[in-house]
Amino acid sequence: MNNYMSIRFKSVSENEALARNCIASFVSPLEPTMEDMADIRTSISEAVTNCIVHGYDGKIGMVEMSAYTEGKKLTIKITDRGCGIHNIDKARQPLYTSKPETERSGMGFTIMESFMDSVKIISKEGKGTTVIMTKNIRENTEVSDAG
Amino acid sequence: MNSDVNISGTSLVYKIKGELDDHMAVKSRERIDDILLRREIKNIIFDFTELTMMDSAGIGLIIGRYRIIKDRGGEVLLVIGNSPAKKILRMSGLMKIFKAYDNLDAALTAVEHRVYG
Ligand SMILES: Nc1ncnc2c1ncn2[C@@H]1O[C@H](COP(=O)(O)OP(=O)(O)OP(=O)(O)O)[C@@H](O)[C@H]1O
Ligand SMILES: [Mg+2]
Numbered sequence: 001m002n003n004y005m006s007i008r009f010k011s012v013s014e015n016e017a018l019a020r021n022c023i024a025s026f027v028s029p030l031e032p033t034m035e036d037m038a039d040i041r042t043s044i045s046e047a048v049t050n051c052i053v054h055g056y057d058g059k060i061g062m063v064e065m066s067a068y069t070e071g072k073k074l075t076i077k078i079t080d081r082g083c084g085i086h087n088i089d090k091a092r093q094p095l096y097t098s099k100p101e102t103e104r105s106g107m108g109f110t111i112m113e114s115f116m117d118s119v120k121i122i123s124k125e126g127k128g129t130t131v132i133m134t135k136n137i138r139e140n141t142e143v144s145d146a147g
Numbered sequence: 148m149n150s151d152v153n154i155s156g157t158s159l160v161y162k163i164k165g166e167l168d169d170h171m172a173v174k175s176r177e178r179i180d181d182i183l184l185r186r187e188i189k190n191i192i193f194d195f196t197e198l199t200m201m202d203s204a205g206i207g208l209i210i211g212r213y214r215i216i217k218d219r220g221g222e223v224l225l226v227i228g229n230s231p232a233k234k235i236l237r238m239s240g241l242m243k244i245f246k247a248y249d250n251l252d253a254a255l256t257a258v259e260h261r262v263y264g
Contacts, residue, residue, distance in 0.1 A: 013170035020166070020200075038200060038231040041166075045202040049169045103176065103207035107239055111203055114238060 001029065006066035011056045011080070019048045019065055019078075026067055027074055030137045039115035040074070040135060046108040047078040047131045054098065055082025055129055072137045079130040085123040092121070150175060151194075157187060157221070158258050160251065162194035167232070172204035179212060189221030192254045196228035205232065206239050213245070222246075222261075224254045 005026050009015045020041045027040060044065075051063045064079040085091050091098075092113070097106035112119045116133040123129040149171070153160040161179055163171065182188065191212050195201070213223045225247045227233050236242050248254040 013168070013173065016168045016170055017166065020168075035231075038234075041200050042202050042235070045166075045168050045200070049202065049204065053169065103172070103204075103211040105203050105206040105210065105239065107203040107206055111235065111238070 002068070002070050003029075004066070004068040006064070008062050008064050011052045011059075011061045011063050013049070013052060015063070016045055016048050016052070019063075020044050022065070023067055023076060027069065027137065030069060030072060030074070031140045032137045033140050033142055036135065036137055040076075043112045043115045043119075043133055043135075044076065044078070046112050047076075047133070050108055050131075051078065051080035051082065051129070053104075055080035055084075057083065073134060074137060075132065075134045077130060077132045079128060081128040084125040084127050085121065085129055086125055088121050088123060150178065152178065152182065154182075154186065154188070155255060156259070157189040158192055158255070159183075159186075159188045159190070160192045160194055160255075162197065164197040165199055167195075167198055167201040167205040167208070169202070169204040172208040175208055176211065180215070183212075183215055189216065189219050190224065190258050191216055191221070192224045192226060192251070192258070194226045194251055194254075195230045195232045196226055196250070198230045198232050201230075201232035201235050203235075203239075205235065206241060209241060209245070222258075224248060224258065226251050226254050 023044050061082055067076045090096055092109045094110040095106040097104040116135045118134045120132040149164045151162040216223060223245050225245050227247050228249055
């Protein structure tokens with residue numbers, strides 16, 4: 001089945017869980033494995049946290065998240081209208097963070113890239129950032145408790 | 148709050164249940180650092196056995212606490228069990244830096260032997 005959803009929420013850290021839960025419900029009809037589900041939740045968390053802590057840098061703005069499924073393929077798009085990224089290649093590098101004075105590890109994009117099948121970053125300084133991630137949901141061979 | 152604090156000798160056991168994201172990491176940092184200020188804690192044992200998810204904020208939380216604790220000659224231990232956090236801890240190289248245990252008893256035994264043995 002092909003499906004689509006979209007939500008907008010305030011850039012506060014409480015909404016990281018909202019975003020994860022929302023996508024989890026959205027993909028559940030595809031019956032992802034526990035590992036795929038955890039990978040998706042973690043990647044959403046990374047992208048949404050980046051909008052909040054970097055894009056809006058603690059200021060209040062709106063984060064937009066949409067998702068669609070085409071068969072077993074999930075696509076998620078997460079957008080902020082914040083500061084944008086000056087150098088995308090640098091931002092993608094493991095351990096690079098523009099906030100070394102805080103407790104950031106610079107692993108966000110590295111985690112998204114390893115947990116999802118593709119991660120695309122579109123950004124314009126002063127305009128904002130969009131991250132588009134895709135993942136093919138694997139066939140679930142885990143034995144269900146139901147039987 | 149979805150976390151439990153237990154103090155055993157000079158070790159702080161901090162157990163987080165559910166999801167460790169940026170929101171939870173900030174709360175945990177405040178709670179742990181407050182205890183570190185007031186008590187003579189040398190070691191921190193993070194109990195992740197009931198964690199269902201961890202993102203990069205968890206890496207920051209662990210490394211940040213290690214920076215404080217190492218000046219006291221202590222160490223950070225991780226109790227992971229079957230937590231999905233294992234994947235991120237391994238990916239980020241944290242499993243190589245910190246000792247990881249399957250259950251809390253094993254981690255407590257390890258610190259006790261180091262302190263008293
Ligand atoms: N939405 C965004 N808006 C502006 N800058 C961003 C955004 N997302 C990422 N960045 C930039 O890219 C860098 C790398 O992001 P990444 O998520 O990999 O690491 P981090 O957020 O700094 O640390 P961590 O995710 O480990 O807590 C950030 O430090 C920031 O400079
Ligand atoms: Mg990040």
